[in-house]
Amino acid sequence: METESRKVSDSAVETVHIVRPNHLNNSGRLFGGILMQWIDEVAALAAKRHCRKNVTTVSVDHLHFIKGAYPKDDIVIKGRVTHVGNTSMEVKVDTYVEDENGERTLINRAYLTEVALGHDDKPVKVPRLFLETEEERQEWVKAEKRRELRKLQKAGGF
Numbered sequence: 001m002e003t004e005s006r007k008v009s010d011s012a013v014e015t016v017h018i019v020r021p022n023h024l025n026n027s028g029r030l031f032g033g034i035l036m037q038w039i040d041e042v043a044a045l046a047a048k049r050h051c052r053k054n055v056t057t058v059s060v061d062h063l064h065f066i067k068g069a070y071p072k073d074d075i076v077i078k079g080r081v082t083h084v085g086n087t088s089m090e091v092k093v094d095t096y097v098e099d100e101n102g103e104r105t106l107i108n109r110a111y112l113t114e115v116a117l118g119h120d121d122k123p124v125k126v127p128r129l130f131l132e133t134e135e136e137r138q139e140w141v142k143a144e145k146r147r148e149l150r151k152l153q154k155a156g157g158f
Contacts, residue, residue, distance in 0.1 A: 005128035008136050011050040011081040011091075013042050016098075019073045030069035035095065036060070039110050042079040043091040047114035050081045050089055051126040055114040058088065059150065067097070067107040074098040075107075082111075082136075083143030087123035089114045090143045111146060 017023075017038060025031040040057055047055040069075055076096045083090040091112045096104035118124040131137050 003128050005130045006050055007130045007132060008080055008082070009132070011046045011079075013045045013049065013079045015042055015045075015077045017075040017077070019069050019071050019075060021071065024071065028070065030073070030075070032065060035065075035069075035075075035108060036063070038075070038077055039063075039079075039093045039095065039108070040112065042077045042093050043110075043112035043114060046079040046081055046091045046093075047089045047116070050084070050129070051116040051124075053116040053118065053124060053126075054121075055089075055116055058113040058115050060110060060112050061146065061150065063108070063110040065108055067105065069097050069107055076104060081129060082139045083147065084126050084129045085147070086125060087115050089116070089126055090146065092139065111143075113150070 015038065019030050023030055023034045040060070044055050044057065074097065076098045077093060079091050079093040081089050082092045091114055093110045093112065094106060095108035097107055098104050116124050116126045129140070131140055
């Protein structure tokens with residue numbers, strides 16, 4: 001039996017939010033916890049598109065807040081699967097502020113690890129990832145390095 005695989009593009013998710021007053025911190029910028037929730041949701045949706053199963057977030061790493069977002073900013077969050085293991089998937093999530101002309105400025109980048117779950121909430125095997133572009137292949141190589149770092153951190157008790 002041939003192993004099932006899906007393309008990176010099959011997992012692509014894009015959401016759009018408007019920064020509203022209830023999303024702000026005391027400094028008048030988008031509260032990081034709200035953005036983290038949105039990022040987690042996008043990562044889960046991308047992983048679900050890849051494996052077509054329920055998923056759970058196992059880790060969030062390399063969450064970089066590059067710039068702030070302010071009231072009425074349009075926030076675009078894009079996610080896609082970049083690497084798969086046996087039951088896990090790494091999802092890259094980029095967050096942008098989009099101006100009136102449609103120009104996007106990166107304000108956050110995060111990598112999340114999601115695990116596919118069966119009906120019994122136990123991890124299940126995920127489809128392989130079919131890489132079509134050089135960019136996707138480079139992202140896979142970087143993901144392998146991040147995976148090794150996560151293993152080292154876990155072994156070291158971090």
